[in-house]
Amino acid sequence: MPFPYQRLRRLRQNEGFRRLVRETVLTPSDLILPLFAIGGTNVKNPIESMPGQYQLSPDNIVKTARQVVELGIPAVILFGIPDGKDATGSGAYATDGIVQQSVTLIKETLPDLLVITDVCLCEYTDHGHCGVVAGQTVDNDATLALLAKTAVSHARAGADMVAPSDMMDGRVAAIRNALDDDGFKHTPIMAYAAKYCSSYYGPFRSAVDSAPKFGDRRTYQMDPANSDEALREVALDIEEGADIIMVKPALAFLDIIRRVRETVDLPVAAYNVSGEYAMIKAADQLGWLDGRQVMLETLTAIKRAGADMILTYFALEAATILNG
Ligand code: PBG
Numbered sequence: 216m217p218f219p220y221q222r223l224r225r226l227r228q229n230e231g232f233r234r235l236v237r238e239t240v241l242t243p244s245d246l247i248l249p250l251f252a253i254g255g256t257n258v259k260n261p262i263e264s265m266p267g268q269y270q271l272s273p274d275n276i277v278k279t280a281r282q283v284v285e286l287g288i289p290a291v292i293l294f295g296i297p298d299g300k301d302a303t304g305s306g307a308y309a310t311d312g313i314v315q316q317s318v319t320l321i322k323e324t325l326p327d328l329l330v331i332t333d334v335c336l337c338e339y340t341d342h343g344h345c346g347v348v349a350g351q352t353v354d355n356d357a358t359l360a361l362l363a364k365t366a367v368s369h370a371r372a373g374a375d376m377v378a379p380s381d382m383m384d385g386r387v388a389a390i391r392n393a394l395d396d397d398g399f400k401h402t403p404i405m406a407y408a409a410k411y412c413s414s415y416y417g418p419f420r421s422a423v424d425s426a427p428k429f430g431d432r433r434t435y436q437m438d439p440a441n442s443d444e445a446l447r448e449v450a451l452d453i454e455e456g457a458d459i460i461m462v463k464p465a466l467a468f469l470d471i472i473r474r475v476r477e478t479v480d481l482p483v484a485a486y487n488v489s490g491e492y493a494m495i496k497a498a499d500q501l502g503w504l505d506g507r508q509v510m511l512e513t514l515t516a517i518k519r520a521g522a523d524m525i526l527t528y529f530a531l532e533a534a535t536i537l538n539g
């Protein structure tokens with residue numbers, strides 16, 4: 216029935232009505248905090264283009280992880296900044312690597328906190344690519360064994376879940392087989408399935424010094440112009456054994472989150488990436504918008520689009536507000 220019988224403003228007139236009809240409710244349980252692990256003790260290096268984020272030594276990672284638990288956030292995801300880099304990214308799968316050390320320390324101290332590890336080589340290779348390089352190209356098949364080795368070393372250190380972000384073909388199957396062979400058949404894989412070649416990763420790459428030294432990532436990460444292809448990536452990762460499907464970045468790809476949500480029956484994660492965080496922080500610092508409100512609106516939009524969980528540098532800040 217049309218106006219004046221129907222008036223949609225009736226259910227917007229106060230917070231009680233608005234709460235009753237609210238379709239999307241963000242909670243701390245939806246969030247995963249990314250953390251950057253670096254060697255040493257008592258290290259807390261601010262990341263310039265990501266205000267409020269730091270490179271943390273394992274002791275400080277545990278301190279932050281304790282806050283994560285207190286705020287009711289179920290998980291963190293770890294990235295590593297190794298002491299040295301080489302052609303094959305050996306720091307990624309070193310038994311005493313920085314991620315391996317940090318995982319073990321967190322699990323010893325906070326056994327109920329889920330620790331997810333990012334599985335990739337770009338933070339550990341001297342050329343900055345996500346795989347091993349042959350001439351000017353990234354060698355897909357030669358990379359698979361190293362990714363599998365990395366995932367197994369994370370699981371051995373105590374990781375609850377591994378998250379391959381390299382975008383090599385066949386990596387989910389390679390990791391699944393390696394985990395199963397090593398006795399980790401219950402360790403899930405969160406696959407960065409639809410991962411786009413995005414300029415929104417800029418602040419992250421300066422945080423871990425992982426920008427490619429030659430070329431770019433367009434031969435393995437997805438073209439931002441494509442949407443059907445995301446469904447092919449997702450379908451293959453599921454066939455290969457992925458347990459959770461990720462779309463990355465989030466904000467410029469809300470249509471992809473929605474399409475993936477409507478296509479698959481697995482949990483969907485979205486990565487609210489470094490550049491999305493930096494934009495809000497920068498505008499807030501300039502006084503050009505209300506960063507706190509824009510943060511909540513953004514995270515709600517990502518959930519409304521279809522994400523079951525959100526990897527976000529805002530996790531601590533958002534959970535503090537959501538807990539009242
Ligand atoms: C590593 C990786 C990247 C991000 C997560 N894992 C960078 C990249 O692919 O270049 C980006 C995260 C962010 O921007 O917050 N492959």
Ligand code: ZN
Binds near residue numbers: 335337338345381
């Ligand atoms: Zn990478």
